Each structure stands twice: as structure tokens, then as C-alpha cells.
Amino acid sequence: MTRSFEDAIAITRYLGLRHIWIDSLCILQDDPEDWDRELATMHAVYSNAVLTISVTGAEDGTLGCFAGRKLKKYVPIPYSDSKSGLDGQVYAFALPAALEARPDKYIEMSSEPLSARAWCFQERVLSRRVLHFATDQMYFECNAGFQSEDGLHLKKRYFTLHGDPRSGFLPVPGGSTSDTNMQLWYNILWSYGPRKLTKSSDKLPAFAGVAAVFAERLRDQYLAGIWRKSMIEGLLWQALDVAEVKDRKPSWSWVSIDGIPTSGLIGRWEQLAFIIDCQVDLVGESRFGEVKSGWIKMEAPLLPLILVESVRSSDDRETGLPLKQKHLFFRTPRGLRTPGQVDPRTPGGVDAKSTGRFDSIGQRHEEAETLAREGKVFALVLAVDVGDTSHKLMIYHSLLVTPVDEGGDGTTLKRLGFVNLEIESLGEDEVRTSRTTVTLE
Template sequence: MKLTKATFLGLAKGVQTSSLPRLFQDSIRVTRELGIRYLWIDSLCIFQDRDDLSDWRHESLRMETVYSIQLVLQHLSGKRGRSNGVTFQHPDAREKAREMAKPYMFYDQYFWDKEVSKAPVNIRAWAVQERLLSPRVLHFGKHQLAWECFDKDAAEIYPAGLPQYLAKLPDARFKCLDPKVFHELKARVGITDAGETPTAYLLWSRLVDVYSKCDLTFPKDKLIACAGLAKRMAPILQDEYIAGMWRRYLEGELLWIVPGTQLPGRASRPKEYRAPNWSWASVDGLIRAGAPTVENAVIKVEDYHLTHPGDDKMSDGDVRADWDC
């Protein structure tokens, strides 16, 4: 069931919840239990006609605003479990030492990685900005409910937040990559930029690395599916966005690479044009963003010209360019 010109009138009259797919029914139930009045499901809220993408184009331009005010429900499936860390009391032959011995807690260091970071929905490119830009995300993992917000990561077995050991692992605190959160945290703790490159540009490089390894059903969405992140970053950088990169350090950002290019299937070019071949957005597959610096650069971009099919320079999926060095 999906919204199309043909199904619009029937859907507008209302449908029985029981006639919806099980996933939608579960989503509705959870939304009601949380006391939230409205539920957004793309396939029922955006016209899905492949011969007319006008509604989809209109809604895709608003994603940064939409995600910024909502709670996202991710991946409603799987069986719930309560597997926790294991407490171990160190055995000691001496009675006094045994009394003084402290318990040791063993944790699964891959817990968050398996339940959240590598859950099927979170390896999809569109989900990156949904997960980052939404103030609150409730993950229905394979075995656990997990929670992400600006303050902490938590789960059913860790309701007060992940233990310190797990919270420090690379796959935790994903929402700190949100440009707005990063900028506010930086100001709150008094971090100042050292050296030539502001840390916000380094953050964008990190976002590109994370985003590029995710999958897209429609490769032409490459720039569109990260437009919300670019719009969130633009007022922080006060810079011009150029096909996935920024003008200030464009010479350095052009030096992106495809790691492991000797391995087959690691990266490829799409059959249909969507971005200049000097942009990382022209490649499908994992890339490493170029360093945002112009130090020791042997070229200087003097001028460039971009041609966009629409009015939104960040959300257009077909960007054509020429330039002078």
C-alpha cells in the first residue's frame, strides 16, 4: 500500500489500521503509546508515482526542518532480550581479601555496534541524516530497545545511559556528529580552533566518510540524501557548498580517495550523471574525504560555475560544473 495519484482518493477517505502492513501497524501502536499525535511514513505521505516526482522533490527540500523536530522510530522488528554484562567476583583464598575484593563487570564491547550502528536501517544513506538531525531516536534493535538523544545513548539494559566503557567506543555518541550539537558542545566546553583548519570542517570530512559507506536504493539521490546535513552545516561554516564540498578549502577537499581500490566492487561510477567527476558524490562506495586545508597546495581554484536543475543548490541531484585553476 502506498500513496499514488490512483490511490489518493481512497486513502483520503481513511483506511482500517488492520489493512496496513504489520510494520505500519506496529509503528502506529508505538506512536499512540508515546502520546504522539502524528506519524510520518514516506510511502503514505509522499506521492510515489515514478513518472511525477514533483511532490518528492518538494518534500526532500524540507527534510532538515522536518527531522529537526521529530522523534524517529528506527527498525521495528526482532525479538527483545535482556542480556546484560556479567558480574565476576575474583576468587581469593584469604578470607579478608575475599571480603575486600570488588566485583568485575564484563560487557559486550560490540553491543551498540550490533544493536544500533549496524542495524539494517542504519546502513542506509537516507537514515544517516534522519538519525543525526532528529532530537530523539528510538531504535528497535534485534534484541533491545535503544535510545539516542543529544544528552546520552541508552538501552533497556542500560536505562541510565551506556556504561562509561561502552560510551567511549567509536560507534557510540553518534549524535555528537550533528553539526549543531558539535558546535554547541564546542562552545560550552570552551574548545577553540588550533591551527589553520576550523574543527567544523574536520567534522564535515568525518560525516562524508560515514555517509559514503552507506547504501542507496537510487544512486541519483547521493547529494539529495545528505542535503539536510549540508544545510545544518552551512550557517556554522558560513561557506559556499559545492557538490558535497566547501569553497574555502576546496583545493584540499578535491583530494578525496577511494581506499582499497585494488579490491573489486569497492567503488564504481553510476551509469547516469549526477555530479562532476572531481566530486566524491560522483562515486558509489566508501571514500575518504580530502583534508580541508590549502597548506602546501600546488593548485588554486580561481573560479567555478555550477549548473543546478532546480532552485536548491544543496538538494539537486544533478549538478554540472566547469571551473578554472
């Protein structure tokens, strides 16, 4: 038994509690069936716990809850009161200026070892109360707020799924709307996306507890991280700060990347694609667990993209991008001019009206350019902004896709990234009238 487990058991006894749940001891690690069975109820374990003990500052289980930490330097400050005749001294220490200026940094604890681990994310989000043993001190959070050993008390906490009205991270109150739930969903994905996994295949299992709670709230079907009722919006995620992942499927889900899957739609928009059918093949029995594969059959405009120009910036003072950044400029065959562009590395793009990114080949510019020059890149148009009635700023939100099988009919596709193109680079007549039935894998 590791030092962390021993300390956790001692703390549980000290608090007068009779039972403790430790994942790696209570779940048979080498039994896939037991693992899959327990995965489906993980959200209930943490949501119903009296307290979750988090060894937040430990790199591994050998350090325990009470690892050595750097002592604070206390300064004596004398005081006296002539009226009461009291005098003496108190001891004070300096608080980090950066943390005092942004108290949320205390709550995030982003520099703590456990905060980088994917499996530990849902444990914190699902728990009603968490006692953190960090590298510098102890912290406690619950729906009443966040408190530190040194006296800091904030009236909010980290993401919670327990309806805390004081949470600074958009809680889900009872009876909240679907839009509010979805907004919280995307906020949570932003924080979960870049967290690290020992096993790449655990991307969905490590998030299963959170997904199970949202499934109950949304009353929706969960398909490899995407919700069926809002599938068009869900498919238009944009990959930020991405580390490439090999052979994690399906390509249309954010599970295919390690990074931040931010929502691509803001404001009012009109759906241009229509889902015909969809299916996900699971590794086990849990619908929130690991996925073998998945496909979506839809009807949408599928437009070939022509590479107009490939340029390399030598001065980042104009673009705000790194030196020697490469940009790929696209249009469709009927596009009138060439503002539509895909920046394979930078999510902001060069032109604020035409932005895009390759998900997995973003750092390999030559490969992206070759794929484009060979005519193997298409825009699968899913939605269009309708907030601007003048049509001058209409942006068509599309997926960058390529055929899976060169010998096929070209309608079985995989996602390469996303691209948001203005109307002139597409040709509105074509995008409004063209419809192709495709299968996205």
C-alpha cells in the same frame, strides 16, 4: 500500510503525541516537484521532532518494531545479608565481551540492517532523540547519552548536529570555528560514504538534510558535496573501500563514487591551484539535491605522467599488501628519479611518501596500466605540504586526470583519482612555474 508504520503510529499514540511524519506517506513519491520541495526542508523535520522512531533491526517494513528476537539466557544468582536477614536471588545475563571492550560499537550499531542504508543516516544524525528497535533489544539516544534495554548507559551518542558536549564524535558547539565544522564534516562523510542506495542518483539527496545544516553553519556555497571556500581541500578527497559507480557526475566530487571519501590534506599546506569559476547544474530546485553535471575552471600546474615501471608483488611480507598486487610507478618528464608511484588498488600505497589511487578503475589493473602507457594520465597539482622546511618530505597533492575529449585542446579534464608525489619525481622548478587553465568536469 506496513507493519512498521502501524507500530510507529501505536507508539506515537501511547506517548500521547498527536502527529507523526512518515517520509513515504507525507511526500508524494511519484511527484518530482513535491519530492524536491520537501527535500529542502528535511533537516527541519528531523531536527524539530520530539522523537524519531527507528526500526533499526528490520530489513523491510513488513517486520515492524516488535519482530521476534532471540531471548537472553538468564542465570539465577543467590544472595543473602546476615545483618538485615534479607536473602533471595537476582537474574543476570552475559554481555558480549567485544562490545564491553569497545562500547562505541553499541552506539554505531553497524550490524543492524538500517545502519547500512544511506537514507537513514541523516535521519539519525539530525534527530535530537531516537528510539531504536534493534534486532536484539531497544536503544534510546539523546544528548544525555545512549542507553540500552539491558541497562547499559553511555554518556555520549552517535554523530549529532545539536551541540552535544558529551558526544564522542566531535560535536559542533555553538559558535564553533570553521575548522571544527569541517573536521566534523569529513568525519560524517567517512560514515555516510559506504552506505547503500536503491537508486544510485540519490547519493546527494539522501544527504541533503546534513548539507543544509552545514550550509547554515559554514555560510558557504554547496557544490555537489564540495564547499566553495575550501574547494582545494575538498577536491583532494581520497577514495577508500570503493564500489564502482557508472555515470555519476561530476567526477571531481565524492558523489561520483560509493565508498569512503576521506580528506587528503593533513597538517600545514600551501595552495598551488586557484579557482577561477565553478558551476553545478541541478536536476531540481534544491541546491542540496541531485546534480546533472558540474565544472570547475582553475589555474594549476598540469604535468604529464610517464609510466616508469609496472611491477607485481609476489610477497606481501615486505609490502603488507595482498599477493600479486600491481603497482604503477610514475614521474614527470623533469622528474629526477622514480619514487612517485600510484597504487591503483591500495590507498596506503607501497611507499609512505608517494601514494595514490585510481577512483573507479582501481580493481582493473590492466586498464589503469594501458591508460598510463598511452600517456593519457596527468597530475593536476593542487597543494604542497609546508610542514617540513628541509624539503626532504615535501609532498605535492595532485589529482590524477585525463582529457575528456581526445580531439580537444586537452584542457577539459575529468578526475581518475589522486596521487601524492615527492619533489624528486616532479621537478620543483616545473611545478612552481608551470600554470595551465583547465576545466574539470
